[in-house]
Amino acid sequence: MALLKRYGVYTIIAACFLYLFYQLSFPYNPEGIQGDQKDSKHGDKGEQPTVPKLKNYDWTKVPVRNPLTSLTPLPTGKPLPLPKIQFDFTKEKDIEKSLRETRRAEVKRVFERSWKAYTEHAWMQDEVEPISGGSKNGFGGWAATLIDALDTLWIMGMKEEFKKAVTAVEKVNFGTSSIDTVNVFETNIRHLGGLLSAYELSGENTLIKKAKEVGEMLYVAFDTPNRMPITRWDFHKAGNGYAQVADEVVLVAEIGSLTMEFTRLSQTTKDPKWYDAITRITEVFEKQQNKTHLPGMWPIVVNAKKTDFTVDTGFTLGAMSDSLYEYFPKTYALLGGLNPVYKKLYEVSMKTAIEHTLYRPMTPDNADILMSGFVRAEGSRAMLIPEWQHLICFTGGMFALGGRMFEIKEHVDIGRKLADACVWSYKALPFGIMPEVSHMYACPNGTGCEWDEKKWKDEVARKANMENEEDPLKNIAAARLPKGFTEINDRRYILRPEAIESVFILYRITGQQQWQAAAWDMFTAIQKYTQTDLANAALADISVTDGMPPKMDSMESFWMAETLKYFYLVFSEPDLISLDDYVFNTEAHPFRIPK
Ligand SMILES: *[C@@H]1O[C@H](CO)[C@@H](O)[C@H](O)[C@H]1NC(C)=O
Numbered sequence: 001m002a003l004l005k006r007y008g009v010y011t012i013i014a015a016c017f018l019y020l021f022y023q024l025s026f027p028y029n030p031e032g033i034q035g036d037q038k039d040s041k042h043g044d045k046g047e048q049p050t051v052p053k054l055k056n057y058d059w060t061k062v063p064v065r066n067p068l069t070s071l072t073p074l075p076t077g078k079p080l081p082l083p084k085i086q087f088d089f090t091k092e093k094d095i096e097k098s099l100r101e102t103r104r105a106e107v108k109r110v111f112e113r114s115w116k117a118y119t120e121h122a123w124m125q126d127e128v129e130p131i132s133g134g135s136k137n138g139f140g141g142w143a144a145t146l147i148d149a150l151d152t153l154w155i156m157g158m159k160e161e162f163k164k165a166v167t168a169v170e171k172v173n174f175g176t177s178s179i180d181t182v183n184v185f186e187t188n189i190r191h192l193g194g195l196l197s198a199y200e201l202s203g204e205n206t207l208i209k210k211a212k213e214v215g216e217m218l219y220v221a222f223d224t225p226n227r228m229p230i231t232r233w234d235f236h237k238a239g240n241g242y243a244q245v246a247d248e249v250v251l252v253a254e255i256g257s258l259t260m261e262f263t264r265l266s267q268t269t270k271d272p273k274w275y276d277a278i279t280r281i282t283e284v285f286e287k288q289q290n291k292t293h294l295p296g297m298w299p300i301v302v303n304a305k306k307t308d309f310t311v312d313t314g315f316t317l318g319a320m321s322d323s324l325y326e327y328f329p330k331t332y333a334l335l336g337g338l339n340p341v342y343k344k345l346y347e348v349s350m351k352t353a354i355e356h357t358l359y360r361p362m363t364p365d366n367a368d369i370l371m372s373g374f375v376r377a378e379g380s381r382a383m384l385i386p387e388w389q390h391l392i393c394f395t396g397g398m399f400a401l402g403g404r405m406f407e408i409k410e411h412v413d414i415g416r417k418l419a420d421a422c423v424w425s426y427k428a429l430p431f432g433i434m435p436e437v438s439h440m441y442a443c444p445n446g447t448g449c450e451w452d453e454k455k456w457k458d459e460v461a462r463k464a465n466m467e468n469e470e471d472p473l474k475n476i477a478a479a480r481l482p483k484g485f486t487e488i489n490d491r492r493y494i495l496r497p498e499a500i501e502s503v504f505i506l507y508r509i510t511g512q513q514q515w516q517a518a519a520w521d522m523f524t525a526i527q528k529y530t531q532t533d534l535a536n537a538a539l540a541d542i543s544v545t546d547g548m549p550p551k552m553d554s555m556e557s558f559w560m561a562e563t564l565k566y567f568y569l570v571f572s573e574p575d576l577i578s579l580d581d582y583v584f585n586t587e588a589h590p591f592r593i594p595k
């Protein structure tokens with residue numbers, strides 16, 4: 001989820017450090033960003049008046065302070081036919097089928113184990129702790145894992161468990177919260193997305209009723225003078241009807257990734273207010289697209305209070321931006337192609353992203369692959385930093401899907417090379433699992449890219465000395481760097497889905513079996529090293545050379561919502577949740593494309 005899609009708490013912290021690191025490391029830095037960040041993210045906490053914490057807010061009854069005079073309606077008309085997305089699969093041979101089904105059964109077995117651990121140790125809590133058997137509630141205490149996994153239960157044919165889960169969902173109370181500051185983005189993609197998707201698949205009325213409750217709650221976060229939402233939202237202040245103002249420091253993915261769920265909620269309930277709410281944000285993106293320091297893209301941090309999305313100078317398709325871009329083609333599809341602005345936002349931003357964020361890494365096997373990095377841009381200068389994140393692996397699927405949807409062959413080719421880079425990275429690490437954040441040596445251009453061991457070693461030495469003087473790891477062996485990597489900044493693997501997500505999409509689009517083979521290698525590696533007595537656990541370091549990678553007592557809800565769902569689908573018949581019929585939100589919840 002890409003910030004971060006589903007950035008867990010640790011990821012958020014890591015991302016903030018990463019962001020600060022960039023702010024501090026590169027000289028042409030506009031004034032004010034760090035100051036602003038301090039002011040609105042942390043600085044105002046202590047001075048708040050004491051807000052009563054009530055036990056049960058009715059979000060439909062909170063008085064509206066900034067009423068609207070008109071609402072943008074959903075576009076009307078007959079949905080436009082989209083080009084065919086999936087490969088034209090023919091009937092498989094018996095031997096292929098039996099191998100595929102064996103693999104699929106193994107994925108399901110792993111899911112069933114994780115589900116059992118959740119039901120026995122953390123039922124109705126947000127997450128189960130896969131080592132200790134404890135539980136945690138970092139997402140509001142609204143049964144995040146249960147709601148996130150609903151549609152996977154349905155897709156895997158676990159109808160009994162699904163029924164039991166739906167009954168439990170009825171009891172989740174969105175009028176109370178285990179946390180004071182609600183992450184609107186996470187609640188949107190996990191809870192609202194999960195409920196909407198499970199409702200579409202099953203037709204269970206409880207689920208749309210609960211989706212509406214989440215929608216009513218999140219809608220209150222938009223009650224600000226300029227109708228921009230508060231993304232890190234004070235639950236009790238809002239519930240008590242205090243005046244609210246949008247923040248000056250907002251992560252662009254968090255404000256830009258509400259479009260799919262809000263559109264689908266309006267389509268399902270026939271109430272346009274949610275579509276109206278996100279359309280106001282989309283209009284800002286559109287107006288300011290060419291006014292940023294890297295025209296076509298928007299920076300990681302935007303100012304929602306001043307409705308200015310142009311000031312910051314850091315750009316990426318990765319953490320903290322990712323699903324903003326991912327949602328353009330998908331929202332276009334959900335709207336039946338009837339709002340062309342989403343096509344334009346995709347095409348214009350991807351033109352810039354291709355030119356400035358993509359690079360070919362220098363690898364010992366001279367692999368013809370592409371990666372996507374971080375760009376610091378100001379004025380006419382744009383500098384690429386060849387960072388490489390697990391999160392950014394979603395781009396392979398995004399380009400391939402966008403390329404199919406808008407008939408841009410170049411995008412499908414780029415998508416293939418990006419997805420290949422993730423497959424390559426998994427293989428390059430000792431346990432067959434790529435790290436959360438690393439850096440590579442970027443070739444100056446796509447062609448002159450012969451492996452040069454000396455160049456690589458010089459770059460590793462340069463980074464070790466200059467950028468982290470305290471680091472005693474002065475040589476490559478001690479830094480545990482596979483050839484090609486110049487730095488590993490975050491050695492964790494937290495059960496993330498982005499690599500298998502792109503492999504799945506590339507398989508469905510190309511029909512090539514190499515993608516199923518790659519998926520199986522990824523799955524066996526992940527299962528082997530993350531399995532615990534109860535379920536599966538995040539890994540603290542996937543680069544250790546002595547013994548097994550150490551585990552962390554964490555299993556985020558996306559493990560069952562996304563990672564295992566994509567593994568299951570890549571080994572399913574291609575018409576199960578076909579990409580011609582569905583688009584997935586950034587938490588892997590499928591929504592049906594109108595026809
Ligand atoms: C931004 O520039 C692109 C050309 O690069 C153009 O197609 C697009 O319409 C422009 N957007 C706006 C809002 O002017």
Ligand SMILES: *[C@@H]1O[C@H](CO)[C@@H](O)[C@H](O)[C@H]1NC(C)=O
Nearest residue numbers: 443444445446447448449450
């Ligand atoms: C690409 O880079 C190589 C090595 O630096 C160089 O020899 C070659 O001329 C470059 N090609 C282009 C098209 O810039």
